[in-house]
Amino acid sequence: MSQLPALLIVDDDALIVETLGALLDAEFDIYAAPTRRQAIDLVRALPAAPPLALVDLGLPPVPHRADEGFALIGDLLAHAPHMQIIVLSGQSDEGNARHARTLGALEFVAKPADPAYLRKILHDALDAGSAPEAPAATEGLIGQSPAIQMVRDRIGQFADAPFPILIEGESGAGKERVARQLHAASARRQRPFLTLNCAAIAPTLIEAALFGHARGAFTGAAGQRAGYFEEAGDGSLLLDEIGELPLELQPKLLRVLENGEFQRVGETQTRFSRARVLAATNRDLRAEVHAGRFRADLYHRLSVFTLTVPPLRDTGDDRLRLLDHFRAHFAAQTGQPAFALDPAAGEQWLCYDFPGNVRELKNIVIRLQTKHPGAVVTASQLADELDRDHRDSRAGSPPPATESRFDTIIADAMRRLREPAGFSLDDALKEQERGYVEAALRMADGNVSKAARLLGINRTTLYNRMDSLGLPRPQGSAVQ
Numbered sequence: 001m002s003q004l005p006a007l008l009i010v011d012d013d014a015l016i017v018e019t020l021g022a023l024l025d026a027e028f029d030i031y032a033a034p035t036r037r038q039a040i041d042l043v044r045a046l047p048a049a050p051p052l053a054l055v056d057l058g059l060p061p062v063p064h065r066a067d068e069g070f071a072l073i074g075d076l077l078a079h080a081p082h083m084q085i086i087v088l089s090g091q092s093d094e095g096n097a098r099h100a101r102t103l104g105a106l107e108f109v110a111k112p113a114d115p116a117y118l119r120k121i122l123h124d125a126l127d128a129g130s131a132p133e134a135p136a137a138t139e140g141l142i143g144q145s146p147a148i149q150m151v152r153d154r155i156g157q158f159a160d161a162p163f164p165i166l167i168e169g170e171s172g173a174g175k176e177r178v179a180r181q182l183h184a185a186s187a188r189r190q191r192p193f194l195t196l197n198c199a200a201i202a203p204t205l206i207e208a209a210l211f212g213h214a215r216g217a218f219t220g221a222a223g224q225r226a227g228y229f230e231e232a233g234d235g236s237l238l239l240d241e242i243g244e245l246p247l248e249l250q251p252k253l254l255r256v257l258e259n260g261e262f263q264r265v266g267e268t269q270t271r272f273s274r275a276r277v278l279a280a281t282n283r284d285l286r287a288e289v290h291a292g293r294f295r296a297d298l299y300h301r302l303s304v305f306t307l308t309v310p311p312l313r314d315t316g317d318d319r320l321r322l323l324d325h326f327r328a329h330f331a332a333q334t335g336q337p338a339f340a341l342d343p344a345a346g347e348q349w350l351c352y353d354f355p356g357n358v359r360e361l362k363n364i365v366i367r368l369q370t371k372h373p374g375a376v377v378t379a380s381q382l383a384d385e386l387d388r389d390h391r392d393s394r395a396g397s398p399p400p401a402t403e404s405r406f407d408t409i410i411a412d413a414m415r416r417l418r419e420p421a422g423f424s425l426d427d428a429l430k431e432q433e434r435g436y437v438e439a440a441l442r443m444a445d446g447n448v449s450k451a452a453r454l455l456g457i458n459r460t461t462l463y464n465r466m467d468s469l470g471l472p473r474p475q476g477s478a479v480q
């Protein structure tokens with residue numbers, strides 16, 4: 001087996017993949033995929049997710065736009081939260097590349113890439129990703145804000161509760177870390193802590209992963225195997241991205257939560273689990289219940305105790321504490337003196353929303369430490385690392401938590417109406433419509449009937465709208 005670190009390249013341009021392969025294959029074990037779907041299938045099929053990915057943003061079926069690349073970043077991090085993602089972007093989509101960082105990408109490299117620079121970025125990313133944090137850092141929660149104090153209090157209250165805990169929060173806010181804290185604070189702390197990411201396994205394999213399987217239960221099941229519920233013993237089992245659990249498996253999870261009973265796939269013998277279940281989600285599970293994608297009874301069982309991890313924008317000065325923490329950590333790890341922020345940059349740090357939460361903050365610190373070791377970073381140098389569009393749209397001040405969705409729409413409309421380029425209501429509405437149609441098609445994996453159901457219109461209407469928006473029909477489709 002290769003000792004080289006694995007690198008996933010996602011690009012639909014075969015020539016670029018070939019060129020990158022030739023450039024990098026002495027240093028990396030390369031896996032390539034041309035689309036988001038194939039990339040995810042590949043990651044699922046590998047025994048371990050590659051620690052590094054180099055991704056293009058413009059991917060089929062919309063290669064001229066960045067949406068697939070944005071979605072891919074979310075998908076990859078859902079599968080492998082510790083993967084370091086570098087975006088390889090054309091000069092023209094630098095704004096998109098910045099936004100990609102908000103979504104969790106570590107860095108972007110403009111095409112055509114200088115080979116030496118690309119190598120350096122990849123090796124730096126690998127080092128940053130593999131650097132073990134001090135035990136206190138992996139176990140503790142950094143932050144003194146009332147919102148984080150509240151999370152700590154809840155952890156203390158819930159640590160030994162006899163019910164599952166549902167951990168909600170935005171992507172990158174620290175849900176997994178909170179789950180580890182819950183385990184560490186419980187009487188089960190000496191027992192195993194296992195995590196199963198429901199988004200990271202093919203839906204058909206989740207049941208066997210959770211409950212185990214008998215010998216010959218399905219093709220490829222050569223021997224019998226215990227699942228996560230057995231392996232966790234009387235420790236804790238974190239079911240991450242619980243919203244991804246297939247609907248047909250949900251009754252089996254409900255059963256094990258209610259009375260501890262489960263069966264391995266292919267067995268009739270009933271087994272018992274004593275594991276404590278923690279479940280995490282960045283989806284609104286209530287909305288999923290409403291949409292018929294998540295069972296109400298399972299939701300009620302899981303949500304007896306719910307712990308909400310606040311987004312970073314609601315934790316005040318904690319962004320300074322996190323800056324200090326990660327800066328000291330990465331300076332020590334690189335053996336270089338730490339960077340500092342000048343007063344204007346410090347001000348900017350305090351005003352920025354960090355829409356990608358702690359993960360985004362951590363990645364910004366890694367980039368600043370790599371680019372400016374020992375230096376004083378100015379506001380304009382820091383601005384290069386932030387998601388400019390996002391910052392401008394909020395003018396540096398986070399919206400109050402009570403701001404309604406309608407207020408957000410009005411604020412956004414006002415901003416667009418002020419744009420010097422002029423405004424067209426028809427174009428703006430068309431853009432919205434296109435967004436919804438594309439979202440539904442993607443959620444329905446291109447199945448037009450399903451997408452139409454999601455949109456609350458019939459199939460023929462959807463085809464007509466797709467035609468008028470200039471969206472291609474999925475192959476093999478016809479209006480009947």
Ligand SMILES: Nc1ncnc2c1ncn2[C@@H]1O[C@H](COP(=O)(O)OP(=O)(O)OP(=O)(O)O)[C@@H](O)[C@H]1O
Pocket residue numbers: 077078081137138140141142143169170171172173174175176177178281282358359362
């Ligand atoms: N309060 C905190 N103190 C220190 N580090 C934190 C804190 N919150 C999050 N982190 C760090 O931020 C990164 C992202 O956190 P984590 O993976 O727990 O987020 P998540 O909410 O589970 O994200 P996702 O929904 O994408 O899986 C991790 O490196 C984690 O260690």
